[in-house]
Amino acid sequence: MKRNFFYALFSLGVCLTLGNSASAQQVDAKLPWSVRITESEMIRWPESWQLDFQPKLKWDYCHGLELQAMLDVYDTYGDQKIADYAIAYADTMIHDDGSITAYKLSEQSLDRVNSGKMLFRIYEQTKNEKYKKALDLLYSQFAVQPRNADGGFWHKKIYPNQMWLDGLYMGAPFYAEYAFRNTRPNDYADVINQFITSARHTYDPKNGLYRHACDVSRTERWADPVTGQSKHSWGRAMGWYAMALVDALDFIPKHEAGRDSVLAILNNVAVQVKRLQDPKTGGWYQVLDKSGEKGNYLESSCSAMFVYSMFKAVRMGYIDKSYLDVALKGYKGFLENFIQVDKNGLVTITRACAVAGLGGKVYRSGDYEYYINETIRDNDPKAVGPFIMACLEFERLQK
Template sequence: MRRTLFSDFFMLFLFITTIPLVLSAQQVDSKLPWSVRMTESEMIRCPESWQLDFQPKLKWDYCHGLELGAMLDVYDAYGDEKIRDYAIAYADTMVHEDGTITAYKLTDYSLDRINSGKILFRIYEQTKNPKYKKALDLLYSQFEGQPRNADGGFWHKKIYPHQMWLDGIYMGAPFYAEYAFRNNLPQAYADVINQFVTCARHTYDPKNGLYRHATDVSRTERWADPVTGQSKHTWGRAMGWYAMALVDALEFIPKHEAGRDSLLDILNNVAVQVRKLQDPKTGGWYQVMDRSGDKGNYVESSCSAMFIYSLFKAVRLGYIDKSYLNVALKGYKGFLNNFIEVDKNGVVTVTKACAVAGLGGKVYRSGDYDYYINETIRNNDPKAVGPFIMASLEYERLLSYEQQQKQDTLVVSRDGTGKYRNIQDAVEAVRAFMDYTVTIYIKKGVYKEKLVIPSWVKNVQLVGEDSEKTIITYDDHANINKMGTFRTYTVKVEGSDITFKDLTIENNAAPLGQAVALHTEGDRLMFVGCRFLGNQDTIYTGSEGSRLLFTNCYIEGTTDFIFGPSTALFEYCELHSKRDSYITAASTPQNEEFGYVFKNCKLTAAPGVKKVYLGRPWRPYAATAFINCEFGGHIRPEGWHNWKNPENERTARYAEFGNTGDGADTSGRVAWGKQLTKKEALRYTPENIFKENSNWYPYK
């Protein structure tokens, strides 16, 4: 039905007049966590999710994306399906079968219209409705035509030429990063990083370390400084948007991506300024940060919630020092005392939020001090509600950590008898940088998931109930959407001091290309009694200087099924070749002495496999040694291959000592392979192999 002015007015009238009836009829349980209480309160105030942000009609708006995204986080944490369905209802209402979106016009080139798309990633995952994927692709296509400045920075909107706003970074960059991550577009990360860095460069005020609300690179707007192009002040919420954008986008940008460190530097500077300007009385932050405490200024709820959330999350993920946790805790407790009201029915209200603030426009906004402090203040603004929900979830996660006892055990079970059904959920329940050990006990079952142990997780043991019946599996391979080898992993271990025991890690992709089962980047990793199943490139030891121990493990594959630059000791393992090819492909750095060391291992092969090399050098200084191992007859007499590059024969460091079996005869070995003396073989001890940087002796 075509909308008319009368119908819009009628809908607004109906919306407003029914709110008191709804509120009087429903209650919120005060025993629930704050994140749930706030979510349920909003659902009472706005029975239809499109009504959020005081909307009388359908609107595709960043506020809906912010608040509904927070609600989906609540669903992920607590599993209440009515919350999930509330968010899905908005997406279902707004997105059409062809992927077009009501009230979205791509050619407006407004970054504000991108943010709501973030909820579609999870909704598409859960519903598998192709219209959501089409909508995601449509929103992503906006970046292709988004107007830019000469340095690549996006204009905030087409109607605001040459302007970059801190707000706009939040509206676009986290979606951009997540889309690139989910769709294997590594070339996009540099552009995402550039948006942050360029905006920071243009808005940074060296006098106080803060970032101004916006910049006009052309320096023609009335609000812009004629020399710097910057707006006049640091608006609290603008810096809050920017802080949230940093912590959210960093989750999707790979750790080793060039330029990622720049984002961490910016985030750490933001944290320094936020700590410095925290109001000692309320724990919150002022509407105009560079005029904190001045007459007319006030502590504002939306920016306060944004900073609290950003600090909590940044500490949890290891982006900033743990000392900032105290700042976040003070802020959160102050928020509850100063901005939260609860009525007799338990319905929660967030107070004292700036409704809106901008620059320029038809009704001109000057961006001076009086402008910011005189903008409308209202309750339950989504820009305060959403971040408060997210901050509450971070706080509630922290409480769950503190309730765990040392040497705690988290149980994972597919049948629901454990606390977690997925291993990743248990990993995410582990606190960052713990100084005690947590055990994740995984019951028998097949866990099809792409598991990542993040870099901030350490001192964790993942223990399976049965090495053959506790199976982590996935099926990515390098030829899926041009994925490349290094993103095909089933399990990726970025954290250090992690142990895996008695479980199977499998990449069960068809033999159509590289397909990694285990990808390691952390240091001091142990694998005990585990099985690694795959074909080409089963185990990738992916980080220089890292140290790994595999003991009593079964490892199978076809080509180069153990490869990479790490130092790794394999003891009492079975290496099973499924095809005539190569076992190892080390890329040991020149300055590392050992590389791969195999001691007391058994080399076996599938029926009909008769021509297997011990290894070939992926990089010139590859180092691999087999000591006191049992070789089957499938090992070729030459032993080693030069990867069709004679130059590698001068640099590769291949060695053997004391091996037995049909394939251990060294009389036919290549001349450039080394046969160790007994004295030389004695150097291959765990103490020597693992001494890099700090002594690590995993047998303690």
């Protein structure tokens, strides 16, 4: 309840601060959805460091998620103000020596790696060496990231022995792209092992889903005493995993040993995504293994992630083309059920879970009641970024 109060209070302050400037600016309804959402976010948050409702500078995964999507929009439609908006964040956060404001290597948190992905393109475009130094700094984290005996990365140093599906998206695509761009072929086996190991630890044979996380030491209160798994399959955790699979596969060579195992995992994810798609709305539930049950709700971030992942996986030939129907139904349903447009054309994405985790100082039990009672908010980057990418996939189809 206290967390909900502070979210509401902060959101009210943001609305009062930005309300006049946002309402004065228009978004053209004739533009593609990817551009309309991007421009809406740029109006809501005039400075890119303000994304994710931030009152101060922060280096974390949400900025990278959304700004990476915006760079995809720029690459597709070529509006320089979009590129400038993304580059402004990188320029604000990264110093000449490659150090990054609010990033501490000693934290060994995979969440801090994700925003590095956009730096590959920014370095290519600007040729500013500070971005290359920052990329090298983030890559160096993998050498010191704590691991379990089977090589699986801990999600964070403060979460010993734990693999979270979230962490696969935060680390693996960056790791694979860095290996590809810097000719480090030995790294591919490690990237592949992260996917295989996380699948082995989180797979639930009773329903074919992957649970949110696993504590291999089986000591956390949220962990099953036999399997170490958390209690449920959280929609966004599966969404992170799906996006990690399709994005990392871009950089893993086709001949690489173990790549077929990664594709097999992706194909199983696709099977489950299709099976659990809500027949009426095309969306997916906050807690996947309790889909349709009392208190559960259709959630926008996991829905956006699944739509994007299915579109891309079909386009790349990773899964059967019949899954395009799943993506199209999800895309149409998203527009109908999660999108609101105000009189000035500003686009709002509704009903996103603000945050969900396991353990921690304010202990999160990971039971059903926990997941369905976390804060729900509009325009969460974890819904906005993936849906921009889903829109771009749909728009590519139209061309």
